[in-house]
Structures are given as structure tokens and as C-alpha cells.
Amino acid sequence: MDAIPAEIDAVLSRRFDLPHLLTVRPVVGDVDLALLIEDHEAGSRARIWRGGEEPSAPLPFPVGVGAILTRDGKWIVDLDDGGGSEVGTLVATAVDGSESIDLTPGRPAFVLRGIEASYDGAAIVVTVVDEEGFHVLVIPAEPWGPPRTVYSSPIEAWYGQISPDGALVSVDTTDHNPGVRRPALTVVATHTLETVAVLDDLPAGPVRGVRFSPIAGDPRILANTERTGYARPVIWDFLSGARQDFSLPDLVGEVIPLDWDAQRGRVLAAHVEDGIHRLLELSEADGGARVVAEGGSFANPDVADLHPFQWASYYAPDGAVRMVRSSWDSPLRIEQADESGGRVLIAPAPVPPGTPMRSTMVRSADGTRVQLWLGVPEGREPLGTVLEVHGGPNLVMIDGYDPSAQAWIDAGFAYAALNFRGSVTFGQAFREGFWGSGGDREIEDVAAAIGWLRDQGLADPRSTFITGASFGGHLTLLSVGRLPDLFAGGLAHVAVADWTAAIAEMNPAVRSVWTTWVPPEMVERYSAISYTEHVTASVWINQGAIDTRTPIVGVQRFVDELGERGGDVVMDVFDGGHEPTGLHYLEHTQRRMTELALRTLEGRRWNSNQ
Template identity: 50%
Template sequence: MPDPQLTRWFPSGAVLTARAASGPAGLCLVVEDGPEHGIGRVLDLRTLELGPVLPFAVGFDSLLSPDGSWVVGLDDDGGSEVGGLVARSVDGTEVRPLTDRAPFVLRGLEYAAAGAHLLATIVDEDGHHLLHVPVADPSAASVLFSSPEESWFGHLSADGTLACADTTDHVPGVRRPAVSVVDVTTRRVVAVADDLPDGGPVRAVRFSATPGDPRILLATERSGFARPALWDPMSGERRDYELPELEADAIVLDWHAETGTILVVDALPGRHRLLAVDEHSGAVRVLRDEGGSVCEPDVASVFPHYAQSFLAPDGRVVVLASSWTTPLHVEVTDGAETRVVVPPVEVPAGIPLASQLVDSADGTPVQLWWAVPDGPPRGTILQIHGGPNLVTLDRFHPDVQAWLASGFAVGCLNYRGSVTFGRTFREGFWGVGGDREIEDVEAALDWLRGRGLADPASTFITGASYGGHMSLLSVGRLPDRFAGALAIVAMADWEAAWDEMNPALRKTWTSFMSLAPDGSFDSSRIDETLKRFSPINHVDRVRASVWLHQGSRDTRTPPSQARSYGDRLRAAGGDVLVEWFDAGHEPTGSEAARHECDRLLELVEARLVGTAWRDLDGLDG
């Protein structure tokens, strides 16, 4: 049985994110991990006082109003990610619906600085839309922009006269966005920032916070790596900051127009450096270079980051910092003094992971984080992040530390498709049906095997979402390399899931599945790619034990396709167990995370002593 002391890795109260409110008041919503769901508190950045726990659940998609009176989020029936916007008063006494339309998926949410309007980027069966909501009269909500193509992360100018979104109308089906700017009054597109065909995607980070200043901070990739730019959509004037001294992506986080400070992260493969770029001179100043991470991208949700450092209205830097051994916490600094305003929760002393670049089959270097436990390893756990356009960073992962504390070596792979390694690497999985990712997994295993790790008899692969999909695909396409796959909310059968996916995910994967490696769109490719990409089509080769943990309300990786995979593998004589939790794409709360980790450890222990997973207790789907 798992060591009960492992519960210490999953304490309640761990900071999940801190989300700044629009406007000059200097408020932000701190979201912490409660036992059963996320809990929220309001942090006043002027006084650095943290308010009481809010009397309702909050999550990564929750947003505080500029005056701190309301929290807005999606009411999605327990985690389905499809629903409508509601506002809750911070005292819990009032709940106001903000939308009166068919349920939708949310892909952006922002208040105007004055708080009178809300801009929601929504996706429904008719396409992607910018929905402009007058907070005092939600019935007067109107659509500013619509497209059948992907459009995400809408923003409002400080005076509320302009809106923008990352759009793909110019390259239908290809995830290389431009920034389209819309006049809020006329609903007309008045300007587009587009670097194609040669310059790559352009994304909007934010408008200037100064009323009357229409400039937008952009993230561009003219060099192949992310860099900041400032663009005036009304005059067309644009300044790009090449930052030739940086060798990797510069993750563009924030901008304080009053002081001319652009906040970026130098995303080195093994660490983050937090930098300030002077918008006038282009000079770069190092704000923090202590290892660990200060942001974590999230490109398939309501906000572009799970957590990110940002600039307060008075110009101070709010740093959200973490490392392999230190949980996320909140610091505020003015350059001379740094104060920890929300400290990290206490956890046992952990083991940091080292960064190693491993050459894949075609010579492409991929990043592998790895560590060994104190004492001889009992086996190896290869962890694959979700996305695919996400990344494993030097931040605290309680499950990783639990594996190490239980005597297992751990590897965490940033495969082709991961972000922060430049455009070519991020797009490296396009149009090849999983081939590049499988090559990267095999390269990581070979490197670990050369260190005396990754014995197939005691090596397990695990991950959530796309990481779960890759876990299942790996045991089908690399059948002799693993003892087991622990797949969480995995896509196991893309063809069966297609009609049940929410519309945002269906459009995204239509794009990814139809792309050729050169980035051209060819819809005739999708059927063949779906077959190669679906783990269910490789079950006859699976020799490892397989566990699927699925959400009963999930619209990203729907329930029926998990059942069909379990049935097909069972019919092929495989050892498979499907278990369920009552939520959407992930269980919520520290207790659920701990329970899931306990189950993972229990399954691995069983496999090492020869017990079939199908024989373990649980609700076998």
C-alpha cells in the first residue's frame, strides 16, 4: 500500500494562480487548491493584504471585476467546459447570469478597465465569437466579431472603443494567428497585424492601460522565436524588439505603458529568467534569475497562462514563482525590496530534476527532465505533459515528488509540440500522426537506459489529456518498452470521439489532423491521420497493462471513446482497467489529486509483483 506520508505532498492551500483584475485599483484573485475545489481570496496589491476565503468555488477560469466586487466564471455543470457566464458577488449573496444564449466553450475573458463591459471569447457550433457584455444589462450583449475559424483571447482597449482577438481567417485551418482589431461601435475590423507568409504567428498580449492609447503589446515570431512588439492599429506604427542576446523564446507577459516596461521571460531550457525590456531604448534588465519558473503557458483554455508574473498598476512586479522543490507562491518587488505576500505551502524536502537535451531520431534535441530517488531505483516513470502545446517546467509537481519518495526514477519529456522552444519545435508534430512524438519518447527511453534506468519490466508511462493519449499510443507503437501505461483523461479513439467533442476542441483538432508537415492545410489527410493517431488502432500490439482514468462529464476526451478502447483491448486479451470520476477533464481539489496519485502508486506496485490490473478493485468500465 502507498505510504500514508505521501499525503504531505498534496496539502490544501497551495497557490494555483493569481489573476490580475483590469483597471487601476491593483486587485487580483488568488486561487488556491482546497480539499474539494479551488478557493479564492482577493489580494490588494496596494496594501499587500489578502482577504478572506470567498464563499464559493473558483478555478483557473475565474476573473475578478476591477472593483473587486464580483467574480465571473463559466457555469458548466460540474466541469463539462460548456455552459454560460455567471457573476457571483464576493460575499456570496448574489448570483447573476451574464449570458442568455445556447451553451458555449470559453476561450477568453476580460473586463474593460472601468468594469462596465466584459469581453468573452466564446465557441459554439456556429463558430468563434467575441461577445461584448454590458455588465449592468447583460440582455444587451452583442457579438462584435464572428468567424468559422479559430479565434481566441479577446482583449479590450482601456477606453473600451477597440477589441482584438487572435484570428486565423487569413490562413483557414492553420494555427498561425494574426491579430484582428475591431471597432466596438461599428463592429468593423479596422486593422490586422499579420506576419505571414514568412514571419509566423502574431498574438495579442494586452492593450495599453492608458485611456486613449490604442497600442497593443504583441508576441511575434519573425525570427522563429517569440519576441515582443508594440503596434498601433490606428496608425500602423510597429516596433519589434529583436533581443538578439536571447537564444530561446521570450515569453511576452505584460506591459506597463506609463513606465514603458515590457515584462518577458527568457525561456531557457533549464530555467526562467524574468526580464524587463525598456520600450523606448530596447534595453534589457534582469529582474529575477534564481532558477525555477515564473509563468506556465496554457494555450487551450480561458487565459493564455495557468499562472504568470505580471506588472501591478503602480509598476511593481508581481512574481508567481515555483521550482521542483518549492510550491507556487506570490512575491511583489519594486526592484529594491521583495516581499513574499502569499508564501508557499509547506511540503517535505524534495529532489530537483535536472535538464538534459536528448537527440531524437532526426537529430532534433528534445528536453528531458530527470531525477533518481535516494537509494536504488525500483523502476522508472516517464511522464508526458498534456496539450500538446504545453510544457513541463521547473515547477513543483506533487506527483513527481511522490514517485521519487516512493523509490522511482522519473523522467518528464518535452516532446515535439511543446511550447517555449521556438516555432519549428512547436509545430513539429503537425501532420505526422504521432511519429515525431513517438520518436522523442523512444529517444528519452534510450538515454535513460544508458544510465541504468528504463528497464522495460519496470518502466511505466503516464500523463493526462494529450499526455494520456501519448501514453496509450506509446504502449501500442513501442510495445516492448513498458510494463504499464497510466492514462488520465486520454483520447484513445479519435474517430469515436469526434461527434462528442466540444466545438472548440473539434475545430482545433480538425486543424492539427489536416495539416501537412510543411504547414499547408489539406482536409483529405484527416481520415488517415485519425487512424494513425488513435491508440485503439494499435491494441493488438499492446503488451503492457493499461489503466484509464476518465471524467464522466468530459467534453475534451469524451467517455464513450474510453469505453470503446477498454472493450477493444480487453477483447484482444489485454490487461486493462477503466475507472471513472464525476467531473470534466480533470478532478478538482487536493484530495482528488492525492487519491489519484495513491491509485497510480497502487497500480505500479501491483504490476511489479505480477498482479493484473483488471483484477484490482474498482469500477471497471
Template identity: 45%
Template structure:
């Protein structure tokens, strides 16, 4: 079958629009270019977009603007290892400076810039634990430690005037990822207060009030088991909770208006996004006018809480970042809650893609899991299918543009993406439902999804493939050994194949996370790590396996992939490993297109019953 599927990868594609915290109305645009993320500066006041061509180093996908809007703050690491130092770099790529030269290398787990002061805070994970640091963004003052803990602490935030900071902490509940928000005085480092809803209900910081002198914090609570916005005033010890008893599912707070009177939130029900605004003065919660699609994408375990998210503009204006499986990101502008949003930035590209449908699937124990799926155009009867599993596990597949999905569909292969247990935006019970028996519940969800797609006549039962990156890659490999015969092949990107070997080599932030998820360290819960490891089941693998692995990955380190490859080959398995120079993620259109071409070739080979280890057709 000959198609022009490459068209879905060819255009520069916006990945995020991130408004600066400082005066004026400047935003950083992250675009996926031919060879990786590239940045542009959008000055909404003048309507100009300026490419920042001189910036070629650092983790540009997670970069933010400095207070004055004249510098970029980004982690500089070794070839994508995610371990390094925060640098400030001029918009032209010059005057780069290490802001923490005396600190040991760290993994960045939070960055926030004060709106009305030359201050920023970063949250670091290193061998000695977690720490929150106050920085001068021009490098004129030495970094100051504000908080330290041996327990997980992420997502540091700073007030508009730089006098207060907060960080999500687990000191009240060590070893369990249910955060409280701890507030500190940036002048003294003194802990002022902590907001916790008890050991069962986490609280996470979203943003300090944008009004200077106002130390209220917008947080997300889960007292009901589902996310709800809350405004906490630590100085007064008061809070305003947006209860929303009529709303089923998560109501995720994203931002608040410049005058701090309104909250922007997204209601997620069965994966479907509905944008809402809460008026803090009247208590009213109203649904906003907007087209169907996704309006934010959580990234709760990284430098920023969201890969991209809708937010407020000046005054009461709204900037709704919108995309769908068949439509790349664009910015919609609304003058207020009563105004219909209109396109403001990026045209809606017509690439003749296919939209996905959301379906609830009943898993083995009765739990409902959400599944996105689509048939190729003009498909009649069951066809080959690729099941995509997201990473994390505390991430989620939203209705966002996916060139890989469109490429599969354009080649006559059905596509599905499963939000298995462990996914976020479906409530606390669902998010934590994969622990501590890592892999067990997820495999039940995967098996149920495949059976549903087969029963509905979407997928040919003998031609279903599984793919995913990171935790999704791990689940792809685990499915090969524990669900033999369900899949015709696995396409695993940067997977965890051996938890014992991988734990030794992963960065400190990840070790803390996984000891929390397993509810044990390897020396205390060896059987859990062994049971969850795909390498344990290589003798049962009957379908071909392809692994795409980075040489400098500190999340799913190279050694454990080599061990799995050797073990599977020794067991007689059909396995191929492709190595690339880099870390946990490949970036750039060229690499993405090459990987998609490789996967298409492998699937076509499997359909012709040609072993993958024999090489190209």
C-alpha cells in the first residue's frame, strides 16, 4: 500500500505556548523542527513572532522565560541524560551562564519564575535527596537553599514578588506519593505552613497569585477522590474550595486571571475535555464555549506540570491551547467567559487526518478504562491494529495531534491508545490502581482493550501489535511474556526490561518514585521487582520484539536493555535493538519520521511472517 503518510511529519509543529511571568505579554513557543525543539518569542502586544535561532543547546522543550523576557532558562545536560545544571541564555543564544555552578549535577523537577522580581526557584533531585533553591535569574547572587528532604519533593513555585515559595512534599507521608504543599519564606528559608488533606488525599501546587503581595496559592486537592481547584491563603490559614458536586470526574485547575478573581480549569470525564471557569467572588462555575478536543496535557513527573496548557492572557482574556488527534496545536483567543474563542495563533492545518473516538472498556475486575480508537478510512471488516500505551505511568493520552497515529491509519492499520490504570485525570483510585503489583492491573486492562477491539470488528485478532515509550515500552515487553499470543509483535521505545538492573542505574528522582510505586526497594521487595520484569518471562515470548533505546538514558538505562536482548535471544526469541545517541526521548521530525518508517517496515514484515532479526525485506 503506497501512501503519502510522511505529510503528517513534514511541517514545523507547535508543541507548547508558555506565557512568561514577567511584565508585558511575551510567550515562549516550542516548535518541533527537523532536528529537535526550537524556540520562538511571541510578543502578543505587537503581534510579532521572532524565531530564536541561536538557541541550540539545553532542554528547550522544558525551557521558560526569565523575569525580564530577555533570557531562556533551561537545563543543560549530557546528550539528553536529564542530569546537569540550569543555565540562563540570551535570546540570541549568547551570554550563556550556569546559574548553579557549585551544585552537584541534578535532575530538574520543577522551575518557576517570579512575575515581579528577579527571582526563580528550582526543585532538584540528586544523590543526597530533594531540594528547593532560590536563584537570581541574572546570576548576580549565589543560589540559596530553601528546603531539603530525603523524601520526594517536586514542583517548586514562587510568588509574584519573590517573597514566598512552595514545594510539593511527602515528609508527612514518607515513601508514598501523596503530596502536601509546604510554604517557605524566601528571605529566611523558614517553613511557614503546610497544607495537607491527610494521608489519603494529596494536595499539589499550581501557581501563586499573579498579584504582587498576594501570597495565596492555587492548588489541586483530592478530598473527594477527584481533582478540584482550591485557593489557599497560608498567611491567614483559610481556603476556598471549588467543590463542584455536580461534576463527575477530575476538575483540573490550570491558571488564574491576572486580577486573581477567576480560575481556569478543565473538566475531564472519560477522557473528554470541557473547559470551565470558576468565579472566586460569586462561587459560580460555568462551562466555556469551545470546540471539541484537548486543552492541556499533564506531565506531572517532569520539570513542568504540563507539557502544554491553556491559560489566561491580559485582563480576563483567555488563551485556549487546542488540538485533536487530526489537528495540531493552535491558540484560540476569547475576550472573556461569554466570548466565543477565535483562532489567534497558528492556522488549523488540514492534513486530511482521521479523528479518534473515545470508548469505555470494562476490565477484568469491572473497572472501566478509557480507550481512543480509529479505523482507517474505507476499511471494511477487521484490519491490522497498533495499540499505543503511554509512558509514565502517571501520564495520559489526550485528544492531541499524533502524526504516528495518522501514519498508521494512512497505511491501512487501525490505531488505538489505552489509558490503563495508573493514568492521570481519572481520579486518585484509578491513578494509584497499578500499585504495588506493577504490571498486573495494566495487563488486565490491555487484554480487555484488545478483546473489545476484536469483538467490535475493528482488529484482526492475529494482527494486533503493541507499542509504547518508557512505561508504555515496559508494558509492551511485559505483554509479550505474560500475554503470549495476544500480540503479533512489540515495538518498544526506551522500555524498562529489567527492574533490578534498571533501578541501579536510574537517576535519583526515578529511584525515589519507583520505590514509592513498588512500596519497597529491591532489597526489601525482591519478588515484586522480579515479577514485574519482562526479562523474567523471555522463555514465553512467541512474537518478535523491536527495541529503540538511547545511549544516555537515565530513566530506563542501557544496561538493562542489553541484558534483556541477550536473554531473549538466548531463549530463541526474535529480537532487534536499534540504538541512538541521546537520552530518554528522541526529538525532531527527522528522527520521528525515521522511527515511524522503521515501525511500518517491521509490521509489514511480521504480516508476511518474516522474522525481524533477518533484517529489511
């Protein structure tokens, strides 16, 4: 790796110097207890936080970002996947590190796609995926006992949840339309294994569970429905079939339910319009909404992971609103809403001052509006432009802290982030807008973003770079092949370039949906290997050695073919899986990308061996 200028090197080191909060996982139930998971130098670590007290010291072992804490505060429940492969077994580890218990003994390794404790802490429900299908397991927790399978299907099903008394589970199911990610909400009796009820708003829209009512004898579930084309909360009585829909016709965009204070008849929700967040509280009594807070983001939706949100605001056991919030220039923090706005409970990490981003809506080729974030270095002409495209594709770039984005601006580059079709929080049609297009819609959105940036005096093709991870890595490689005149370089993390090879080796949790999204007749058009002859940009691929979502085989042929054609291509392989953590890793990766971008500005190739 080349040395980068001293002034850039110094600020880059400071940007990745301090641990910061990645997520908070509150304990379900009436105890004010949460697991705070932070990014540290060598990976993610956790602290235990009791309401009204200071967080504990970091626990003496690594903790994954999807882990949960038991109600008694004694155990961390997490997937043991050998360092990031996402395939492993469920383990409970004592918070002092003195003991570990295999919670799924004798069961073949699996991918975890849902984990939650019951309200009384007596059981844990997990959704696991193996080569046989998708299964919901209930595991006794006080004391630990053998797991029992209460639901199984060969068709995609995620995010099992459990009723307060453990008699029922709900799960987001798709067996009514295999391979199509438009779930129904299915409730199953844990003792008889019989289906109790199904909430299905199709074809108008999918339904996803949020949580059971914690009130004894209350047969209701808070769910998220898209029957209007946009997310709206619904409270469903699964015994009578009655439902209370929060239609909120005066609100444009999505209203995404986050949590439910059933005792007081309140629903906490994120209102998202054109990618901008407001935190709302909805009343069961009259269906009305009040604004709790504005500014920054209040939740970050996830997909294909252990929880439906990477982090989200929530209710404390006493009904207080805990605002988990962030912005591009400020790390995650926790505030308690009050009449003055918010009282800080967990302060943001004191990172170096950052640059806020501004949002604009850009029109794509067919008139579809797509959101673009932009930040530029203050008081100087940018050295170049970096466009980031997120993974998923059903994820989203929110107004949330990203040290890599700030590091690009620190180094003198303009930084932009695009929410292309496939992104969540912009409605069902937008989220599904990439279906069946063979990459055309995403490519049109990338081109539209670059066009708008050019109108701002940015995005000179000689100094413009595209970057992204996972699906964003795929889109990076696809863009340098299908839009070769727009980019000087592509920086792809855990990417896919050959969908036939990648799908064959993917873990079972994601293989089924990608088989639908990239059917055989679209593989060639969707694969970046089909366009290597057009690539003129320099390309860097950063791939995980044990990644089971986007295995190395999915990019190896691209690297080989582009190199044989005389293209400028480099592949680095790191020791980890699909979602590596650790400030040291992030700093190393950012330093590597910065060094390569500066090479381009000096007229040099990235692969010095070619």
C-alpha cells in the first residue's frame, strides 16, 4: 500500500480512533435493561445498560451486532459462526465469559434469521435456516432446555416472535407465493403446531409482524402492512379477525411501526418522506399522530439478518420514549423524549467534527424520483467525487453516522450516497422497482445521480469513483461495465459479478430469493462478467474469505477475465465474512480506498504488477 499524504493520514486515523455505538438491543419485558453494542478496534463489543445507571464496562468477549441479553442480565445469546461466516450454532455465554452453553446441540449448522426473548424471559424464539428449509424454534431459557421446532417450511419465512405466555408464535411467511418477498403474518400454536390465523393483505401489500401485545389475554399483534402501497401500522386481533388500521391519509410516505405500548394504547413509528425521518407517536383511541422529534434518523431498517432493524427507537418499560438517533455527522446516541425535546441518556461518541449531508430528489430516466445525499469538503475544490450505493438491495442510506463517508470528505472528496430502486422506506413500488429489469432500473438511477452531480460541477469522469458493499458491490461492478464513461474507478466490497456461480454457493437463507430475483434468463444481463470488455475504470474488489452470502467464486472469474483483457483490477481477500466489524478493519479499508483513488488522480494504475 502506498503512503498517503500526511495531512490526510492524520485525520483519517482520528476518524477511526474512538469506539462508537452500533446498536441497542433492549430486553423485551418490564425490566429496563439493554445491550449496547459498540464498534471497537478489533470488532464489536457490548456493555450492559440498566436504566438510570451508567453502562457496564465492555464484556470480556466479542459480541455480534445481532446478539440479545436475557431478562435476568446473566447471558448473551448469539450465533457462533466461526468469525463471520453467518453459518453456525446458537450459544448462550455468561456475561463474565465463564461459561458457554450450546443451545442447539446436535443440530446441523444454520443461518439465523430472527431472535427474540419472550416477555417473561422464560423462552427464546429463533428462526433458523438450513438446507432443509426455514424453521422456528422455541428454546426454554429459565433454565436452558432443548429446543422444540414449532414451524417449518421449505419456503422463505423470517422473524419468528413469541407471545407473552409462550403459547403462540408469529412468523413472516411466503409459502403462499414462493420466491416472492411479499410476506403474510402467520400465527401458530406452539403446543399443537396448528396454524391459528393468517393476516394476508395481498395482492395489495405484504404484512410483517412487529410484536405481540404484552397484556395477558390480549389476542392482538402490531404489524406493518402495505395495503396502501406504503408502510402503515395495523393492530390485528388474530382470534376475531378485527383490525385497527392507522391509515393517516394526511401523511405522505411511509409510517413504519417501531414499538407498541399496548398498556397505554400508543404506537411508536418512524414517518419517512423522501428519505427524511420524523418520530411519531400514534394513539389507539383516535388514530391520530403527534410528532415526538425531528432531525436525523430514528431507525435503520435491515434485511436478511437477525432483526428487522439494525437499530430503532423504542418504549422503555414505564412508557417513556427512548429515541435512538443519529445523523451523518453524529454517531448513534440515546435520548429520552420530554417536553424540552430530549434528555441525553447515552451520549454520542466524541468523534472529530463531521460534515452534514443534504438530501435532494433526482429524476431517473423514466421520471421516478430517487434520493441522493451529498456532502462536500468545506472551503476547497473537491479532488474528485465518490458515489456510494448500498447493499441489500432492500436497505437504505439514512441520515446516520458513517465514518467512511466522513473520511472521504476529510480527504478532500465530494461524497454522495444514492437510494436507488430496491431501497426501502420509499414505498412498495419503489422497493420492488428493480424486479425483472435485469439491472436496468438501478443503472438508470446511478446514471441519473451522476448527471445531477455533474450539474453541480462535480462527477468529472476522470476523478469519479463508485463504491458499495454486497448488492452495492454488485452494482459497483455492473456500473463500471454498463456505464464505462462515467467512472474512473470502482471500489467493490463483498461483491457479486457472476450470479450463476454465486447463487450456487450462497447460504440457504438468501439463495432462494436470489434465484427468483436473478432467474436463468436474466443472469447474463445482471452479471458484471458480461461487460468486462467495456470496463475502462480501475477496479478494486475486497472479498471475505468465509463469506457465505457473496462467496469469492462469484467474483473470481470477473477478476481473471478483466485481467486477461489488460484491465486494471486488484482483489484483496480479508479474513472474515459478509459483515466485518472493527475500527482497525474499517481504517485499513478506508486507507486502501483513499490510496487507490489518489493513484488515479496521479495517472497511475491500481495494479502495479500488471
